[in-house]
Amino acid sequence: MSQSTQSNAIQSVRTQNFSRTGWFPIILVTLLLNSAWADSPRPIAVALLEDDTPVFRDYTEEQHLGFLLGLEYLTEGSMEWQGRPVSAHPVPAGGWFRDENYLPDAHELPDFSIWIAPVQARYAHRAMQYGQAYQRLTLVPASPANQLPVAQYDLAFRTFYRWQDVEAGLYEWASEQEDLIWVSAVDSSVRPDFFRVANIDVSPRSSGASVIAEVDDLARLMKNPALGSTWPVLLDWLPMLSDDVGLASQNMYFWLPDLASLVPLREFSGLQGLTYYYYDLPNNDANTWLVRTMLERHDRLPSHYVVAGMTAAMALLTAVAEADTVDAEQLAAHLPDMAWDSPRGVLSFTAAGETRQPLYRTELRLQRQLEWARPVELDGQGPYWTQP
Template identity: 25%
Template sequence: MRNTVWAAISLLACTALAQAAPLKVALITSKSHPAFEAYARQTEAGFMLGLEYLTQGTMMVEGRKIVVINKDDQGKPDMAKALLTEAYVDDGADIVVGTTTSGAALAMLPVAAEMKKVLVVEAAVASDITGKFYNRYIFKTSRNSFHDACAGAAATMAPASLAFLAQDNVFGKDGIAAARDCLSKMGSKAKVVHEEYAPPASTDFTAPGQRLIDALKKAPEPRFLVVAWAGSSPVNKLANLQPGRYNITLVPGGNLLPVMKGWSAYAGSEGSLYYYYDFPTNAMNRWLVAEHKKRFAGTPPDFFVAGGAAAASAVVQALRATKGSSDTEKLITAMEGMNFETPKGTMTFRKEDHQAMQPMYHFRIKAKDKQKNEWDLLELVREIPANQLPIPVNNKP
């Protein structure tokens, strides 16, 4: 009898120790990538701020201390694969979050499947992550190309002629294909008359810009030249070609705050974007804005800070739902269909493909004389609810 009692006590003690073991979360970003360093650093800042908010500063979930392991894949697919394997095998990561670029994220997907471990994708955008190359271990908090495209379509329902300039990479091509699909599905009367793709490192946009203008100037008015570009925007260089001579309006896509500061010259132009600090009105966003301003010299949180915080929320909410267990099957069961609070409001992991469904925003650019401060750049036309964005499920044969 005594041996039985001691065995039971020993088992309880071991169980308590196991539950108290640190929860290891690896965060993989592309901090050394020259074009996306800012995105990566914002994601990291947002992830840590999100964990702080959600745990009330304790960094504890269900009795387990969260330990974050940061890794830099430099935006290289091979390195991303290697670092993900390292995180799961050598570091013993319970969950991994990453990465910044779509090419690197796509390379990581088979590793998660092979290891049978959860990978939360943030901030890569390509729709193929939860589409053609989906596997059940992938949960994507970042928007995908169809969020951008369908939000853009929602902001452009009236008759218009559109031409697109995008990067010649996965992000650019995926985005424009999605734009065509959304315009059609949502019944927009706008028509795409031309597309141009330029290398991501381009500095001279004279030739593609002129081709865009030549195509648009023959098309029915109103005429819009839409720029879908990650990183430093070519909008001002396109403006030097004077498209206004042909009643062509430049439409900058959503971008980082420092980039958007130069947009007052396009006051009145409208577009759509993932996040702007002044648009959401929920408690998490209010805290994030206030804390980011305190810690980062008065600057509000940017695009990818919100994304990092959303990923943190998904991790914390999943662990709360599993009572602190990081068992893969328990996590998947908890996360499929899971609602979680973010700076944008409630997101939901769709059961079919694990894409986080989320609102987007239709904005109008403010004139300089209407801005209250250097970061008062946009006004909200409307929030576009998640249920008004027909994001397709593309992971079926």
């Protein structure tokens, strides 16, 4: 055998031996790394869908602030949950939000399995539609509109209150009065008992003065008239209802949607108010932490949109911990009947994607050191639970 042939033969043997033994450690390491990667929990990555239109921009920022605070609260600042890294990614609303005639492809949508819907109802609705079509779990923290059809979508869940629940809760409470005047919107989901309740329908074209005149006419026919209303405009006419119509504060029942609405009510101690949150109601650890953190970092109390965002974050992390997945469809299948803690107390989802939550019967009290009227839960009343 020539020296050249012998050299080639030796090289061939070495190559064969390496193919048998030399590649094995590399393949083994690769398989182990792939196995470890496959076994490691997938990160919790969330798209915060931003609405930058006037008015709703501020609400959206508040909601997303609350969501981030909720992540921080449950992860104790580590941004890691059950071994999974947690992150939230602001995503500006593009053409697929704004243009009703534009149908995006999947690659144009946020590439995260979990979406937080915008505050504005029509944008939240569109997010739910696309989320359902492309398998994104969509949480709706702050869109109380009556006609937002969460139940049509298996992957959509609303963590905020529904307006029809507010109406039902306030009406159930106010109708305990013998003589009730009920003021409601034309598209109200509550239909009063016309044999016992005098009903006044209002529309966007109704003026407060015209409604006051109708209330006055009806009140004159009643022995002890009471008034119930979810129409926010009527709060501006409380002085006239009190002074001219003669309704006592304790005989008026209103929805108290946020802290700002309590400022003009400071002079109406005794007014009956239904609310789903106040900064010291309910009294629980999550609410205490939220209030303290907002005061320390922002020198203000949390708005309802901040509370809504934090509630959504706590629902999501609870679901991930219990279902041990971030897959949209598996999470959606797990969410119905799941209970979770929130600044508003213990909540749970219905099969239709709505939230069972407490609404509190309160009475406004005057505290001179405050610039607003303080709602205090009435003893022995207990909360009104939505979506039984």
